[in-house]
Amino acid sequence: MSQFQRVCLVHYHEIGLKGHNRKVFEMRLLRNIEAMLEGFPVATVMRISGRLCVFIKEGTDFELASRIEHTLAKLPGIARVSCGYKCDRDIEQIKQAAVDALNDVSQFVTFKVAARRSHTDFPISSMDMNQIVGAHLCQAFPEKIVKMHDPDVMVRVEVIQGNAYVYAASIRGIGGLPVGSSGRVVTLLSSGIDSPVATWRIARRGAECIGVHFSGRPQTASTSEYLVDDIAKVLEKTGCIARVYMVPLGDYQREISLEAPPSLRVILYRRLMFKVAQEIARREGAKAIVTGESLGQVASQTIDNINATNAAVEMPVFRPLIGTDKQEIIAEAQELGTFEISSQDAPDCCTLFMPRNPETHANLEKVLEAEALFPIEQWVRELADAAEPHDYRCPSYKPKKKRPRKDV
Helix, strand or coil, X not given: CCCCEEEEEEECCCHHHCCCCHHHHHHHHHHHHHHHCCCCCEEEEEEECCEEEEEECCCCCXXXXXHHHHHHHCCCCEXXXXXXXXXXXXXXXXXXXXXXXXXXXXXCCEEEEEEEECCCCCCCCHHHHHHHHHHHHHHHCCCCEECCCCCCEEEEEEEEXXXXXXXXXXXXXXXXXXXXXXXXXXXXXXXXXXXXXXXXXXXHECCEEEEEXXXXXXXXXXXXXXXXXXXXXXXXXXXXXXXXXXXXXXXXXXXXXXXXXXXXXXXXXXXXXXXXHHHHHHHHXXXXXXXXXXXCCCHHHCHHHHHHHHCCCXXXXXXXXXXXXXXXXXXXXXXXXXXXXXXXXXXXXXXXXXXXXXXXXXXXXXXXXXXXXXXXXXXXXXXXXXXXXXXXXXXXXXXXXXXXXXXX
């Protein structure tokens, strides 16, 4: 075990491009990291020289440090994570820390040292450090080869803020912006493959996600609700979901199926869902709706039908998957860890009272004429009131405070 303190250096890209508000994004990411590493042996998390540094408690072995590294790499806002060591600004300590850092790399043949100092008060220049540390590593690893261009591993030495940081093991993060830095949205979350991926994509852009799941209950079993809960628990691991509302839509779909023209049922179902999602969004202080629709994938996702559905709400509707094909979505769902859950069959509102020949090019005037048969605004209030919230761990989420009613 190394004599030096283990650290994980968190590198970011987009945050570094921010201007005067860069610190706000850094602090949001720092708080997210602190919350998601709760339970790990972490001493503290600090901002240092254009990145964040996670200081791991002394005595922590490489395997547990590696788990911390891989947990960090899955958090939105992080471009790369490097596991290494903090030591004094002493060249002998730096040389030994470099040996320890290179020992953490499992397989490599070639390497290169890349050193830099942030201040000239350290007497050894970056170029000289490259040569001194490189020569020491050649002695410690005689079977390895120095390669200046495209080596298997880079041993980096950074002399900054009173300490030196040395690392070699590095893994790629998912990038994007930290959750909670881009406002709050409501995402329509089904138990299918697409909507969890759409939710993850919008969370990766910094949005705080409130899920709304429309269940076929009581006309169907509540199986889809359990699957959505399992999906939310996967998203929760990276802080990408704050709350999910379960909305029992079955009886209202039944009313629509009894009175509306069969070809327009799907459009009317979706317009009702959008209106309820908008009402929940307003109550939550969210400013947009997110769906997992992909253009032309099913009957409800033609341009005409999307326009007819959009017209039901005033809020902007984001569709992160609109130009993505099914195989690409499946690949992302597998990487995310939701594909196996979403592949299970479950009756839900999407398959309830479906017509044989749904309209693929809806005319908005005819849709509004059919919708006028029902007390939609009353239904929206009833469904929003009946929505059952389930909370998940999202460090940035704070429920909107309810305003006290004024006595009339």
